[in-house]
Amino acid sequence: MQILHNLSVFANFCVLFYMIISPFSVTANPSHDFSYFDSVLSYLNRPCFKSNSSSGKKSLIPNLNTDCSIWNRACSEEILKFAKNPENGKWIKSVRRRIHENPELAFEEFETSMLIRRELDRMEIDYRFPLAKTGIRAMIGTGGPPFVALRADMDALPIQGTVILLFQPAEEAGNGAKRMMGDGALADIEAIFAVHVSHQLPTGVIGSRTGPLLAGVGFFRVVITGTQDQVRSPHQSVDPVFAASAAVISLQGIISRETNPLDSQVVSVTFFNSGDDLDVIPDSVEFGGTLRAFSNTSFYQLVKRIEEVIVDQARVFRCSATVDFFKDTDTIYPPMVNDDRMYEHVKKVTTDLIGPENFKVVQPVMGGEDFSFYSEVIPAAFYYIGIMNETLGSVHSAHSPHFMIDEEALPVGAATQAAIAERYLSDRHDLS
Numbered sequence: 001m002q003i004l005h006n007l008s009v010f011a012n013f014c015v016l017f018y019m020i021i022s023p024f025s026v027t028a029n030p031s032h033d034f035s036y037f038d039s040v041l042s043y044l045n046r047p048c049f050k051s052n053s054s055s056g057k058k059s060l061i062p063n064l065n066t067d068c069s070i071w072n073r074a075c076s077e078e079i080l081k082f083a084k085n086p087e088n089g090k091w092i093k094s095v096r097r098r099i100h101e102n103p104e105l106a107f108e109e110f111e112t113s114m115l116i117r118r119e120l121d122r123m124e125i126d127y128r129f130p131l132a133k134t135g136i137r138a139m140i141g142t143g144g145p146p147f148v149a150l151r152a153d154m155d156a157l158p159i160q161g162t163v164i165l166l167f168q169p170a171e172e173a174g175n176g177a178k179r180m181m182g183d184g185a186l187a188d189i190e191a192i193f194a195v196h197v198s199h200q201l202p203t204g205v206i207g208s209r210t211g212p213l214l215a216g217v218g219f220f221r222v223v224i225t226g227t228q229d230q231v232r233s234p235h236q237s238v239d240p241v242f243a244a245s246a247a248v249i250s251l252q253g254i255i256s257r258e259t260n261p262l263d264s265q266v267v268s269v270t271f272f273n274s275g276d277d278l279d280v281i282p283d284s285v286e287f288g289g290t291l292r293a294f295s296n297t298s299f300y301q302l303v304k305r306i307e308e309v310i311v312d313q314a315r316v317f318r319c320s321a322t323v324d325f326f327k328d329t330d331t332i333y334p335p336m337v338n339d340d341r342m343y344e345h346v347k348k349v350t351t352d353l354i355g356p357e358n359f360k361v362v363q364p365v366m367g368g369e370d371f372s373f374y375s376e377v378i379p380a381a382f383y384y385i386g387i388m389n390e391t392l393g394s395v396h397s398a399h400s401p402h403f404m405i406d407e408e409a410l411p412v413g414a415a416t417q418a419a420i421a422e423r424y425l426s427d428r429h430d431l432s
Contacts, residue, residue: 071423076353079419083411092414093407106170109134116167132179136167141425148424149192150417151177151371161425164189175333177370181377191342191428192380193420194371195413197405198362199397201386204412206350207362208383210343212294214336215266217368218303219326221288222247222310226281226319237281241274243317244285247310248272254305265302266292266366292366294335336372341431342381349419350383354412385413 068075082088104112113134120127120138127138141162149164166185170176186192201207224247226238248269259265269289275282291306293299307323314321325332350359362384374380387394389406396402424431 068422069426071352071426073352075422076349076419079415080353080412083415083418085411089407089411092410096405096407096410106176107133109169113167113169128184131183131185132169132176134169135176135180135183135185136165137185138165138167139163140165145188146190146425146428147188148421148428149186149189150421151192151194151374163421163425166192171370175331175370175373177373181373186374186377189378191339191424192374192378193342193346193417193424194374194380194382195385195417196369196382197387197398197409198384199386199388199395199403201360201362201384201388203386203389203394203406203409204354205358205360205386206346206354206383206412206416207360207386208338208343208346208381209361209364210338210340212335212337212364213362213382214364214369214372215292215294215366216296216299216335216372217333217366218291218299219288219331220291220306221286221324221326222321223284223286224310224314224319224321225284226317227283238318239281240285240314240317240319241282243314243319243321244272244274244287246317247313247321248287250309250313251306254302254309258305259298263298264294264364264366265298266290267302267306292368294364295337296334299335333368333370334372334376336369336382337375338381339375339379342379345424345427345431346381346383346420349423350416353416353419385409385416 104110113129113136116136116138117127117129120136125138125140126143127136129136131137139162143162146161147164148161149166151166151168166180168176168180168185170179180186198207222244224240224244226240226243251267251269255265255267267289268291269287271289272285272287274285291299291302293302303325307325310323311321347359369382371380371382375382387406387409389395389408392404392406393402394404394406396404
């Protein structure tokens with residue numbers, strides 16, 4: 001069940017800040033049981049704001065006394081103050097905890113998706129459903145260009161333009177982003193932003209970098225075939241164990257002798273299976289692992305060389321080899337490369353909102369993220385929000401069985417996402 005943690009946390013982050021303008025009213029559905037949401041807000045009052053529709057625009061910020069048609073410090077302060085309101089924070093935390101107790105597997109986010117759609121309906125927000133089976137594309141604003149997307153949640157301001165909210169399934173497995181794109185999720189969108197929690201940054205601190213942030217990720221499975229015989233007659237066999245062992249060692253030469261040491265890459269063999277018969281040389285051996293790189297050029301050069309090394313090394317020992325990179329099963333993720341302009345936009349918005357001391361330039365890591373599919377098509381920026389709090393024990397990665405989140409990061413994240421979208425629409429011509 002621990003593999004669900006990251007998916008669940010991210011789904012919560014996407015959902016909660018958009019839904020806080022009204023309490024839940026959930027009834028049973030013939031196909032899906034929503035009983036676990038029924039009492040989420042039974043002990044809470046209505047969130048402390050309501051829609052302001054007098055101007056014909058959907059506003060989620062009450063009593064907005066500042067003209068934000070030109071962004072200024074006061075706008076940032078109002079967003080952050082609103083997001084940190086104790087009543088809103090209490091509401092957000094209670095819902096996040098309940099959703100997190102009921103995580104759903106990739107493309108099975110039926111209850112969460114239905115919950116989002118119910119709340120969008122209550123707020124009279126237009127949306128498309130389904131995308132990628134359980135995904136949603138919601139729309140806030142005028143309905144006309146320019147368009148900017150958030151694959152995460154937000155508090156809204158009166159806006160000129162349209163903010164697209166992409167509620168994406170299957171980030172952890174299945175390349176949900178790729179399938180969302182195939183269903184038209186990026187239609188008309190000219191820029192996109194996303195956020196992910198980080199246990200390596202203090203709570204509420206934002207981190208990102210320009211250029212490569214996360215690696216391109218792929219996997220491979222190898223079968224080396226020889227001929228079986230008894231170990232007492234090794235000269236009568238064609239030993240695939242010998243060939244596979246040589247191939248595994250030779251793979252490391254790709255990194256140590258063919259790769260620029262300043263261009264970080266990884267090839268790791270993570271399993272090796274030749275059977276468990278101690279008295280027989282097997283007729284075949286299987287092994288496999290992962291490859292990672294920070295550019296498409298380096299990544300596909302690794303693919304090419306891995307296959308060449310394994311096939312040629314097997315041939316040296318009179319064996320044959322096949323290498324499967326699972327290209328047809330959505331297991332290859334391209335590198336996540338932040339657009340320079342979108343990164344600078346995130347940095348500027350963040351430093352204006354929470355101060356330059358709360359923005360950190362982070363190092364790239366070899367993890368993968370399917371948001372990279374979006375970044376290959378339109379300008380994109382991916383950033384982290386810190387949840388590290390040693391007192392609470394929030395110090396473990398999202399894939400750890402001990403993972404937990406410091407929820408004090410949630411209001412900061414909501415305010416940051418809202419400000420990034422709003423200021424993109426007002427400053428977009430300055431980003432070119």
